[in-house]
Amino acid sequence: MSRASRRPRLVDVAEHAAVSLATASRALAGRAGVSAEVADRIRQIARELGYVANPYARTLAGGATSTVGLIVHQVDDPYFAEIAAGVIQLAAEQGLLVQICQSGRDPDYELHQLRHLIAQRVGIVLISGSGYDDPRMESAARAELAAFQDHGGRAAAIGRHALGVDAVLPDNEAGGHALAQHLMDLGHRRIAVAAGSAGLTTVADRLAGVSAAVRQRGRSPVDLAVVHSAFTRDGGRAAAERILNEHPETTAIIALNDVMAMGVLSTLRSRRVPVPARMSVVGFDDVSVAADLAPSLTTIRLPMTEMGRTALTLALKPRTTRPRRRPTGHLLVVRDSTGPAPTS
Amino acid sequence: MSRASRRPRLVDVAEHAAVSLATASRALAGRAGVSAEVADRIRQIARELGYVANPYARTLAGGATSTVGLIVHQVDDPYFAEIAAGVIQLAAEQGLLVQICQSGRDPDYELHQLRHLIAQRVGIVLISGSGYDDPRMESAARAELAAFQDHGGRAAAIGRHALGVDAVLPDNEAGGHALAQHLMDLGHRRIAVAAGSAGLTTVADRLAGVSAAVRQRGRSPVDLAVVHSAFTRDGGRAAAERILNEHPETTAIIALNDVMAMGVLSTLRSRRVPVPARMSVVGFDDVSVAADLAPSLTTIRLPMTEMGRTALTLALKPRTTRPRRRPTGHLLVVRDSTGPAPTS
DNA sequence: CTAGGGTACGTAAGCGCTTACGTAAGCGCT
DNA sequence: AGCGCTTACGTAAGCGCTTACGTACCCTAG
Numbered sequence A, B: 001m002s003r004a005s006r007r008p009r010l011v012d013v014a015e016h017a018a019v020s021l022a023t024a025s026r027a028l029a030g031r032a033g034v035s036a037e038v039a040d041r042i043r044q045i046a047r048e049l050g051y052v053a054n055p056y057a058r059t060l061a062g063g064a065t066s067t068v069g070l071i072v073h074q075v076d077d078p079y080f081a082e083i084a085a086g087v088i089q090l091a092a093e094q095g096l097l098v099q100i101c102q103s104g105r106d107p108d109y110e111l112h113q114l115r116h117l118i119a120q121r122v123g124i125v126l127i128s129g130s131g132y133d134d135p136r137m138e139s140a141a142r143a144e145l146a147a148f149q150d151h152g153g154r155a156a157a158i159g160r161h162a163l164g165v166d167a168v169l170p171d172n173e174a175g176g177h178a179l180a181q182h183l184m185d186l187g188h189r190r191i192a193v194a195a196g197s198a199g200l201t202t203v204a205d206r207l208a209g210v211s212a213a214v215r216q217r218g219r220s221p222v223d224l225a226v227v228h229s230a231f232t233r234d235g236g237r238a239a240a241e242r243i244l245n246e247h248p249e250t251t252a253i254i255a256l257n258d259v260m261a262m263g264v265l266s267t268l269r270s271r272r273v274p275v276p277a278r279m280s281v282v283g284f285d286d287v288s289v290a291a292d293l294a295p296s297l298t299t300i301r302l303p304m305t306e307m308g309r310t311a312l313t314l315a316l317k318p319r320t321t322r323p324r325r326r327p328t329g330h331l332l333v334v335r336d337s338t339g340p341a342p343t344s
Numbered sequence C: 001c002t003a004g005g006g007t008a009c010g011t012a013a014g015c016g017c018t019t020a021c022g023t024a025a026g027c028g029c030t
Numbered sequence D: 001a002g003c004g005c006t007t008a009c010g011t012a013a014g015c016g017c018t019t020a021c022g023t024a025c026c027c028t029a030g
Helices: A008-015 A020-031 A036-049 A055-060 A078-093 A107-120 A135-150 A171-187 A200-218 A233-246 A258-268 A286-291 A304-316 B010-017 B021-029 B036-050 B056-061 B080-095 B107-119 B135-150 B173-183 B199-216 B232-245 B258-270 B290-292 B306-317
Strands: A067-072 A099-101 A126-129 A154-158 A166-170 A192-197 A222-226 A254-255 A278-281 A298-301 A325-328 A331-333 B067-072 B097-102 B122-127 B154-158 B166-170 B190-195 B223-228 B254-255 B280-282 B300-301 B325-328 B331-333
Touching: A008 A020, A008 A036, A008 B258, A020 A036, A036 B107, A055 B056, A067 A078, A067 A107, A067 A154, A078 A099, A078 A126, A078 A258, A078 A286, A078 B097, A078 B223, A099 A107, A099 B010, A099 B080, A107 A126, A107 A135, A126 A304, A135 A154, A154 A304, A166 A304, A171 A192, A171 A200, A171 A254, A171 A298, A171 A331, A192 A200, A192 A233, A200 A222, A222 A233, A233 A254, A254 A258, A254 B122, A258 A278, A258 B290, A286 B258, A286 B290, A304 A325, A304 B254, A331 B166, B010 B021, B021 B036, B036 B080, B067 B080, B067 B107, B080 B097, B080 B122, B080 B258, B080 B290, B080 B306, B097 B107, B107 B122, B107 B135, B122 B135, B122 B306, B135 B154, B135 B199, B166 B306, B173 B190, B173 B254, B173 B280, B173 B300, B173 B331, B190 B199, B190 B232, B190 B258, B190 B325, B199 B223, B223 B232, B232 B254, B232 B258, B254 B258, B258 B280, B258 B290
Parallel strands: A067 A099, A067 A126, A126 A154, A154 A166, A166 A325, A192 A222, A192 A254, A254 A278, B067 B097, B067 B122, B122 B154, B154 B166, B166 B325, B190 B223, B190 B254, B254 B280
Antiparallel strands: A099 B097, A298 A331, B300 B331
8 A cells, every 4th residue: 555645633733833732623623712813824724734633533532423323224215215315414514424224123123223323432313213102112222312311422313202312203193184084085984004013103193193083083984994014115015915805895095104005006006906996095204206106195294304404403402401302294295096985 | 411330441341351451452353462261251251341442442543444434426316225225234234334425416515525534534435326427527536535545445336437446337338228129129219318417427328228229220220319317306307308399209218217217207197198108118227116106117127235235345355456346237127117119 | 010810822631442562481492 | 401482461652632731921900
């Protein structure tokens, strides 16, 4: 290996400016104790030299850690991809770097990743994905995050509320309610839900909204069948199979997220069930491809990219005594996958 | 803030094991100079204490940097999301963390991100996205990577070959050739290409394959119209508009990637052009949603996730004098978006 | 004119690790 | 027995920063 000149260090800047290390450090950090003109000169020289602080030295010496750890289930799931895009965007604007981990939807592995991230001394942890109904499932992660914050770390959650940290939370219940309402308005009376794994709060909340809407419909009762499966495309396929087999009279399927809806549509296509003529389908999230599916998907729009940005914003603000909660808006987007209930 | 006990440090491990810092360090790094039994004892104690080396201290002291920087255009573009998923997967298996950056398809910003990553002292840089025809566009990045490697950094590229580093490269030309061949076999003689920005090697290569296939068809000549636009869904929409307006006799559109194809399909849908009855459409990449589009997309399959893994694998191997090139397989996947040319 | 206090800067002590070098013990060889 | 070599370990010098503390200096008030 050749050895081109090494990167400039802080001493180089200090020497050029004829000041001490401490002064140079203070000037570049923008801290008090340096006269304005000296600080300007130092910054100028640093720029000319192309000086960039070594983050390892900086962090080791007790400075701020400038990296944010982001945990998602799967980056190539469009829901998480959009969240990640938002986080990365804002991080770049702030000069932060983001370390990304996939939990693969496995709570144990997720905990492992969380520990790993903290062990790697990231300054901020952002965790997305659904929480678990059973509080014991969350308690380990919760404890880990609490200890992390006690050591000065900052954390925020996206779409989960039981972690004891700031969170940005969509109103899953209202969204579920709106979907069911939309279908009932179209005359559907036999509705099936392709739900994600039982035990997930996201599933429970969205489902609760659906049930509530159905229950409010006192007269002309509605049949509601719930089939649990994985929150993935294949999960959606499996759920649709079961719905077609076990609840053949169903006229509308509520998939609890868009990725499942894609699986549902796929199964309906291969089973030659016309959508929406014979079966209406709705999703949840409005991932960007939802509009391009066959047929385009009626769904609840969540501002994923913005959610990612908001979560980082929360984590960047000084911590409050009680965890903050930022609600996100949501919107029913009606497209071509829903239509009037077939008159059998 | 409470101060729960600090994380264990190497001295703690050393003390418990009654050895020196140096010995503990060697044992945990698996380096020579420690007897097997002592090394085992040290590792055992480290495990019990839950010791995890501080990566900042380790790196500062000259140890290996264990973080890989990944540059993509946009994480929520499915092509890049799948690459990222592969990189993150393998990195996790290897105990590495990945820092991810978005270049937003802007060569200047990409260079900025590259510099930032290197300034942050990542150990490995992986760069994806298309290269540029004009070698001067790549030269700055190339120089940056060369200097980086001279300082012991490792780098690999995904889908770009002019960077002077190891690369995993799909055969874009053969893919383009296969697509054109497929359409000509179906009887299409007026083909339009919805190409990404001119100046991108990926575009040029795929286009070259298309042209070659058309040229080889000596008898029964084929009209080929090329429309350049952005490598995005909106770019696909715009290209399709122009094709419909300026080349109304077109019977098949080759979108040079799937994301553009999504835009093309979207435009055809709103313009009520039946696919494939009136117009065949093909894409390139086979992103996971390609099968769920309306209609499902005929395309060239590239193993994106595997490409991500391969790139990291290359970077992890000791460097060779000449940059290595790993070809990737590709496969024509025929679905419902292509059909026989309409007999006008 | 001097005590007290603020400001601007320098000195030096780490942060937690890796590693070059030093040393003592054990080995085989002449 | 004495030599040199290897092996196993310890000592200590950094890596490039931040920051507590120390020291000039200047300004104001008494």
